[in-house]
Amino acid sequence: MTSLSSRYDLKGRTALVTGAGGLLGQQHTAALADAGARVVVTDIGLAPCEAAIAKIREIIPSANLVPVAIDVTSQESVHAAVIDLAGRGIQIDILVNNAAIDPKVTSTPGVMHSSRFEAFPIPQWQMEIAVGLTGAMLCSQVFGGAMAKRGNGVILNIASDLGVIAPDQRLYRQPTITRNEEQPVKPVTYSVIKHGLIGLTKYLATYWADRGVRVNAISPGGVFNNQDPAFVEKLTRLIPMGRMAKVDEYRAAIQFLCSDASSYMTGQNLVMDGGRSVW
Numbered sequence: 001m002t003s004l005s006s007r008y009d010l011k012g013r014t015a016l017v018t019g020a021g022g023l024l025g026q027q028h029t030a031a032l033a034d035a036g037a038r039v040v041v042t043d044i045g046l047a048p049c050e051a052a053i054a055k056i057r058e059i060i061p062s063a064n065l066v067p068v069a070i071d072v073t074s075q076e077s078v079h080a081a082v083i084d085l086a087g088r089g090i091q092i093d094i095l096v097n098n099a100a101i102d103p104k105v106t107s108t109p110g111v112m113h114s115s116r117f118e119a120f121p122i123p124q125w126q127m128e129i130a131v132g133l134t135g136a137m138l139c140s141q142v143f144g145g146a147m148a149k150r151g152n153g154v155i156l157n158i159a160s161d162l163g164v165i166a167p168d169q170r171l172y173r174q175p176t177i178t179r180n181e182e183q184p185v186k187p188v189t190y191s192v193i194k195h196g197l198i199g200l201t202k203y204l205a206t207y208w209a210d211r212g213v214r215v216n217a218i219s220p221g222g223v224f225n226n227q228d229p230a231f232v233e234k235l236t237r238l239i240p241m242g243r244m245a246k247v248d249e250y251r252a253a254i255q256f257l258c259s260d261a262s263s264y265m266t267g268q269n270l271v272m273d274g275g276r277s278v279w
């Protein structure tokens, strides 16, 4: 019988995290490096990758981290990364589709707010879908396709509690704005992308089940990051545990979902939201 801790061990494996320069991407990278994986740290430019690596090395000095710029919306960029990595003898065992655009909800009084469904700009729809959904599809096609050929691998899609429930638009209402159509809302794109990622997860899990590639999703709830206190207060009232997540609270789940600890799990969505979607 193998020890339980050895099932979390990622020594000898290489993970690739998209959007790794961001708030949670750094955490996912740290979690994977902490479990012994080499991590290819990717983001739209090299600068955010290097900055993330410097921060992670402060807590895990021995972390084996490889920066590579990947724009997940560009087939050229993803294919160039594959060639670059292959040239260095690096193949990807674990893919974390994390890159996304999370548009901040702000408002300009006096005009129909462009985040509202009736006025939502098509170029913004296309751009956000290109990053959050098509980007995950493209990286899965390229890196997951190679895993399927080899007969093993793991894909983890970073969804959201808003991939399971609709946004509660009351959270974004601004008391100084009286006209409803001027109120900002959480855009439709976020819901569509996150629900879509869970669909992609189920599709690929069954598509590659016989090829040794497991595909799961995680749906994190909102992370506290010094947001407006009024917003935090309203949001925490919707969460049974009465608080937002701490930034490092998803790390253990990332290790679980990306390692052999979850070896009999595929096509699932692990919801970690302080109970918000249960209410």
Ligand SMILES: NC(=O)c1ccc[n+]([C@@H]2O[C@H](COP(=O)([O-])OP(=O)(O)OC[C@H]3O[C@@H](n4cnc5c(N)ncnc54)[C@H](O)[C@@H]3O)[C@@H](O)[C@H]2O)c1
Pocket: 018, 019, 020, 021, 022, 023, 024, 025, 042, 043, 044, 048, 070, 071, 072, 073, 097, 098, 099, 100, 101, 102, 131, 158, 159, 160, 161, 219, 220, 221, 222, 223, 224
């Ligand atoms: N932060 C939260 O509270 C929270 C909650 C639930 C789910 N999520 C999800 O977790 C993931 C990470 O969120 P975050 O808060 O760290 O966001 P973030 O904005 O801090 O990070 C997103 C990263 O994606 C990168 N990116 C944007 N466009 C890209 C492109 N074309 N190619 C490659 N990279 C690109 C950005 O440069 C950025 O580094 C997202 O999928 C988000 O939807 C976040």
